[in-house]
Amino acid sequence: MSQEHSVPAPLDVTLTGVRGPKANKNNPFDADPRSLWRVSQYDQPLDLGEVPTRRRAGFEGKKADGQKILDQRAETLADLQELMWAHVQAAPDQEQRDVDKALTARAPRRTPTETQRRKELFSPAVEEALQKLERGPRLLLVLQGMDASGKGGMVKSVVGAMDPLGVDVAAFGKPTREEAREHYLQRIIRRLPQPGHVGVFDRSHYEDVLVPTVQGSLSEQKLADRVESLQIFERELVRRGFVIIKVMLHISPEEQLERLLSRLDREEKHWKFDPSDVDAREEFGTYQTIYNGLLEATDADYAPWHVIGADRKWYSRLAVQELLIAALADLNLHWPAASYDVDQARKRLKEA
Template identity: 75%
Template sequence: MPRHENHARLDVDLTGAPGPTSSKKTPFDGDTCTLWRLSQYGSPFNLSGVPTRRRIGFSGKKDDGEKALDARAGLLGDLQELLWAHVRAAGDDDRRAVSSAIAARAPRRNPRENMRRKELFSPEVEDALRVLERGPRVLLVLQGMDASGKGGMVKSVMTAMDPLGVDVRAFGKPTRTEAREHYLQRIIRALPAPGHVGVFDRSYYEDVLVPTVQGTEAEETLGDRVEALRIFEAELVRKGFVLIKVLLHISPEEQLERLLDRLDREHKHWKFDPSDVDAREEFQTYQTVYSALLEATDADHAPWHVIGADRKWYSRLAVQELLIAALDDLSLRWPPAAYNISRKRARLKAALGG
């Protein structure tokens, strides 16, 4: 299976020592960058045609998957540290080279985009994007129906990384203050800094998904929001973002079992929201809207991955591998020392008579 263009390793010449690599065989058969890509299903995309329980690319059992998750966690942590080290200590030329290479993945601005930005973005959004710091970082966008495993994904996969370099944000209903703003303003405030890995538990896609299902916005408004999100994501890539968008695809049968489990156990009552029932009643509508929305916003620089979520261990292993691939493809190197190593070594040994 050919490597997807969006995940081609950055061809940049950097100074310093080679970093960790994921060239070692992954737990999956095939290229993990393309195994779950939405684009492989053709158009029009139909979410119901994507399996929710099949272990695509993985031949092992649950125990094998959990062992692989643990075995690869160290590599994920090392790659995240390498990203942090690059932003903190690499030379200016190296940092600019990586940022430019990532930005080249996004389409160039054209006159229509410039015109539409004025119509789709508020001045506050434009100002926030203008001052957004440039630099490499990863943003994992998790979408999915209630009980699809988004929270457990964060708890299981992201703990392999240094918490000082991980930013997790869960998006719910906008507050009164946020509701008076452009819907992208609260998103921009939550974006990870350069060198960090960010996770959105639900995201800006809710601002299209929910009103479409509930019928609270005009069709023209929703169309504008879809276009705005495409432009927004391209701008993020130009700023150095590596986007990984994942839909955790759960079956109605598995969702029912998980929701009932929350009601059956006292220590899980807090996780149950009465609105979960309303959303479940619209399960098929959500599937239809998701199908159209994902296809409309899938792009080489911002690809969607649809991962069957009926087996939690499988979806966690898949997302971990997507993160590993994204970080590894940056082709970073450990920054060289900006000081005389021999002299520092001598001073250390001499300190306190050492």
Template identity: 70%
Template sequence: MSKNEKNPHRLDVPLDGVRGPKGAKKTPFDGDPRALWRVNQYPSPLTLADVPTREKIGFKGKKDDGEDALAERSAMLADLQELMWAHVVAASENDRWEVAKAIAGRVPRRTPQEKARREELFSPEVETALNNLDRGPRVLLVLQGMDASGKGGVVKQVVSSMDPMGIEVAGFGKPTPAEQREHYLERVIRRLPRPGHVGVFDRSHYEDVLVPSITGSESPEEIERRIEALILFERELVRLGFVIIKVKLLISQEEQLDRLVSRLDREEKHWKYDPSDADARAEFDTYQELYSRVMEATDADHAPWHAIGADRKWYSRLAVQELLIAAFSDLKLRWPAADYDVEAERERLLKS
């Protein structure tokens, strides 16, 4: 089919377009959500302390407007997730190949120099695990943020609008003794989403850079090696069909304090508080500086970092939802055509 031919199976989901026959559903943001929160718009070196945490960038409405938009756009997000699953399960071989090629084309072809560097930074077990991953489109949403920045709320309010059968949520805390004996990427690869699925990392592979940097458990040279390894790791994921969205939820120290204290004020929230939260607050500025350096080093068009102000929970959730919609839309998938006679099957059913 030529580029100019109309495909009746194409799902038309422009960000300011329509969903089905109900009419226009405009994106709630002024501007392209792919660019509104990208960290590459800020001067280098990146300083996250300069990113506003309460400003409603690109949004003119009030809280009620934002919550209404979140509910309205959740239906589109659910449709797009279903479309990706349908593509993996039932699309023609030619369609699957076209999509796989388009995603892989977002990163350069692997060079001999990159291969050699990977051999230095990865382990044979990591290479084997990557080679054993199935190819196919899937979305990986990486959520990073200080305690109480709203990562869990994004999962519950945004991700939950999609079919839970197609969602895989993982988090990465302190490695277990068994994991400490492995290459740090091995546990990450085990939790990656399968083709057709949406994976959410509530804290992610970046913990293996951030935490050792704060604790001093790894040398500065090893931290630099790990940052380079993450860049090569994400390139390889894209070659396999991953669409990567990385989000840093930015919360002010004042708002974080209010949220942490509120956990102590309510018995049903005590379980969410950990005494280490107070220790982390003492390193707030250090974490911000470290995040700034790591995010700038690992930001790329194929694996972009977005810094989203999270003092307003509804706003950060709406922003993440729109990033997901944009990522799905960019895949330009189509509903698989039936490989049977639709009318004949309809007639058979009516006679049954």
């Protein structure tokens, strides 16, 4: 088996107010979702070809059961996201500082070596943008996967259950001319969620390693530098209060073909198909090989990778929903106590 990774413990911070939803007790899986799909459980070197794409790991129910639970747990997910936003907006300053400190402690302390490498790998503009990031809890869900693996449906079905005012969704395609002239992380930083929000990357900064590797447009040293810069970048985000969940939606080539063909079979789905999808499919094996090394290199307890079989859409959605619930529940937040006299406010309302 590969090297062991621990599961980050829930934050242990004393807070006032009313305790938020106790979500973990209703986990529909027979194992901890924070470790059930971790890439670290597989033998090294990782071989995605050996990772099942249809197995319902940790779940004994069928499709109807999964869809029912997905609907039931949507309210819990929405409540937890609102709780995080309420904390940022109304929790006492000292409690916010305590939570920030606890979140920061999830990432390793910066070393002199890392400081030097930041200077070498980051542009001044990237460093300035990182320093300007507000501190505070927020969740970043990174979705990666081959075409038709279900990233867009995940955003609609799972993330869509939360208040849209508290969700920031970004999709990263080919850089524009302006973006191509910048450091590749600048466009990523511009789309990061603000404190209290859930951010979703439908494809992400990992595309800036995957695509150049397939195309052969960067040297091996440049690619190695980018991987290292991703590691440092994510550590810095955690130090700023980010909770990072990275998901590889692992689809089989057979299921991908079926889904891509279905887009051609239905006129209302033609817009979702691009001829370049065929080019990417021809490189399916190449992408899988690159993912093998990339997932291993960038998996960490503070920014874990989860490989979830995506041949069953309902299952992958249920899995990601539970990952989000677990991550938000682990913040152990409380609904902020009222800073005013509740009885007096009620009385005035009735008299108004």
